[in-house]
């Protein structure tokens with residue numbers, strides 16, 4: 001039997017663990033109508049915590065009410081893509097009158113070429129355009145019951161700011177006009193903050209936030225139990241405990257370890273059971289995969305100093321003293337605290353009692369230790385961190 005677990009980014013898990021409250025709040029905002037706070041929403045959280053899956057779940061909530069849903073990623077051209085999705089029938093052509101010439105472009109926001117000159121269509125025009133596209137769509141609906149939801153995933157420093165401004169300006173107007181819409185953005189907390197600190201986007205700062213965190217062990221345990229038994233196998237109490245503990249409540253790890261344990265049981269010919277041996281084998285494999293799939297990309301996307309901070313934490317076997325970390329960095333506590341704050345904000349680490357921090361993602365310590373071993377055989381973790389710090393300090 002095929003594994004029911006879904007260890008793939010953006011894939012709906014067999015049991016969505018620990019997100020009922022957020023989904024319920026969103027559902028209520030939809031019922032309450034325009035003006036309800038969760039209708040302008042940011043879903044934030046660490047990599048692999050389940051932001052994309054949450055956007056899917058929120059989309060389902062309104063699809064049940066026959067709303068129109070557009071799911072997009074905040075990458076270049078997203079405004080035109082949303083417009084296209086809302087108005088697929090007519091290939092729209094809009095004329096712009098410029099001091100020198102009148103010409104047509106297929107979509108507002110697209111780049112129009114006039115002779116050799118490239119002209120970027122004004123973002124205020126693009127804003128007007130998306131606003132009209134959404135308003136037109138709403139006009140076609142029974143707006144007392146139906147609305148338009150737009151989700152915009154992976155909002156971050158690389159998102160095209162001009163387009164984000166156009167989009168935000170448009171939805172600000174539609175919200176003010178009390179149209180039946182909801183807009184949900186998703187991204188890593190630090191990246192989202194970088195975007196909404198933009199001067200033009202002040203109104204987004206007041207938006208509601210669902211900050212997704214690790215889920216509770218009890219919920220993970222029952223999700224394993226249910227998924228395994230619903231799909232024709234069983235697992236003992238001890239096996240469920242072992243699988244649960246290794247996840248640290250981290251959603252991606254639930255899928256990974258469940259998937260690997262299931263596979264191990266299939267290979268061993270255990271058709272109706274996941275044994276402790278299967279679970280142990282699955283745990284081992286999941287640990288290796290989490291490094292590659294999550295810890296690696298997460299660490300690589302950090303600035304050098306923050307990376308070094310994590311490496312110096314990995315020298316400890318348990319929570320690290322922040323004072324000790326600063327002295328390992330050979331920096332002042334104030335200097336080190338900038339990186340501590342950033343890492344906490346982005347959920348890489350969390351406070352563990354006064355003056356201590358610990359890792360949030362499962363196996364980050366193990367990953368960093370291996371990373372040092374892999375990448376620089378001649379250097380240990382501490383030396384590696386120090387050379388990163390020296391290099392970054394010189395810049």
Ligand SMILES: Nc1ncnc2c1ncn2[C@@H]1O[C@H](COP(=O)(O)OP(=O)(O)OP(=O)(O)O)[C@@H](O)[C@H]1O
Nearest residue numbers: 008009010013017047048049050051052053251252
């Ligand atoms: N609440 C949950 N319960 C169980 N599994 C979940 C939950 N949320 C997400 N997952 C699983 O975790 C994995 C990662 O989910 P998702 O891609 O939504 O994360 P993300 O936060 O969008 O990550 P990224 O920052 O890389 O985009 C998927 O395999 C998904 O099935």
Ligand SMILES: [Mg+2]
Nearest residue numbers: 009010051052
């Ligand atoms: Mg995602």
